[in-house]
Amino acid sequence: MRKLFFIFLFLASPLLARTPQIPTLSVPRDTVTQGEPILLEFTGLNSLNNVESAEFLGKNFRFYNFDERIQALLGVDIHQKAGIYKINIRLKDGLTYEKRITVKDREKIPEPLGIPEKLGGNTTTSQNNLVNDLAKENATLENIKSSRVSLWWENFSLPLSNIFVTSPFGYSRETGKYTIAHKGTDFRASEGTSVSAINTGIVRIVQTGRTYGKTLVIDHGAGVHSFYLHLSEINVKVGELVQRGQVVALSGETGYATAPHLHLSIRINGSSIDPMKFFSLFR
Numbered sequence: 042m043r044k045l046f047f048i049f050l051f052l053a054s055p056l057l058a059r060t061p062q063i064p065t066l067s068v069p070r071d072t073v074t075q076g077e078p079i080l081l082e083f084t085g086l087n088s089l090n091n092v093e094s095a096e097f098l099g100k101n102f103r104f105y106n107f108d109e110r111i112q113a114l115l116g117v118d119i120h121q122k123a124g125i126y127k128i129n130i131r132l133k134d135g136l137t138y139e140k141r142i143t144v145k146d147r148e149k150i151p152e153p154l155g156i157p158e159k160l161g162g163n164t165t166t167s168q169n170n171l172v173n174d175l176a177k178e179n180a181t182l183e184n185i186k187s188s189r190v191s192l193w194w195e196n197f198s199l200p201l202s203n204i205f206v207t208s209p210f211g212y213s214r215e216t217g218k219y220t221i222a223h224k225g226t227d228f229r230a231s232e233g234t235s236v237s238a239i240n241t242g243i244v245r246i247v248q249t250g251r252t253y254g255k256t257l258v259i260d261h262g263a264g265v266h267s268f269y270l271h272l273s274e275i276n277v278k279v280g281e282l283v284q285r286g287q288v289v290a291l292s293g294e295t296g297y298a299t300a301p302h303l304h305l306s307i308r309i310n311g312s313s314i315d316p317m318k319f320f321s322l323f324r
């Protein structure tokens with residue numbers, strides 16, 4: 042009897058092994074607000090190489106390996122029109138996935154913001170200059186290179202040891218006739234506070250601009266970048282590999298800042314998303 046059972050197993054196992062497991066794609070939320078991130082995860086997918094294409098909002102995105110899981114991060118830009126959008130994924134074996142994401146309007150919260158004396162004070166000329174400078178500086182921060190593969194193997198961590206948000210992501214900052222969306226989070230940080238890399242990555246940009254002041258950009262791979270603005274000092278060079286938690290800079294008030302603080306922005310595939318929502322994805 043025992044022998045027969047083994048024979049049965051011997052005959053049956055190749056058949057069982059060939060039963061295909063259909064990978065499932067989980068999308069934890071089907072409704073997001075403008076400026077929020079989305080974390081996707083595949084279960085039952087053997088390898089990243091099985092993904093043929095993945096697309097959302099007209100852009101291709103990359104899956105990555107994390108902790109023996111296969112995930113992807115998506116960002117909905119703060120200016121993305123409210124509506125229903127599709128995530129489309131095709132695997133090499135021909136399987137396709139379509140998930141619908143509803144994007145809701147973000148509540149407009151106005152925040153008056155004066156222009157500091159060092160940038161000309163609250164005059165129409167300095168307001169016009171600010172908006173022009175901002176456009177020029179933003180252009181230098183577009184299409185920043187990102188490693189094809191993710192460079193991190195641990196969860197993302199906060200950039201300061203003491204966290205106090207002084208101005209959240211998404212506020213509409215009003216300067217004269219202009220409204221500027223705040224595409225990052227401001228944290229309280231006195232001049233010279235240690236600023237840590239939020240994860241492993243490669244330094245892509247070290248520059249000084251009129252509005253963002255001393256600016257550092259780290260590429261974490263798979264389309265994720267972190268931006269640290271208004272710094273007083275930057276301790277790393279372009280091309281350098283930095284570790285999660287490594288002190289990469291000191292906070293300050295360079296550029297368009299009315300007091301010392303750290304401004305942190307996080308972009309996913311070029312779209313700025315709410316950093317605090319981003320960190321909460323990994324808890």
Ligand SMILES: [Zn+2]
Nearest residue numbers: 225226227304
């Ligand atoms: Zn800010």
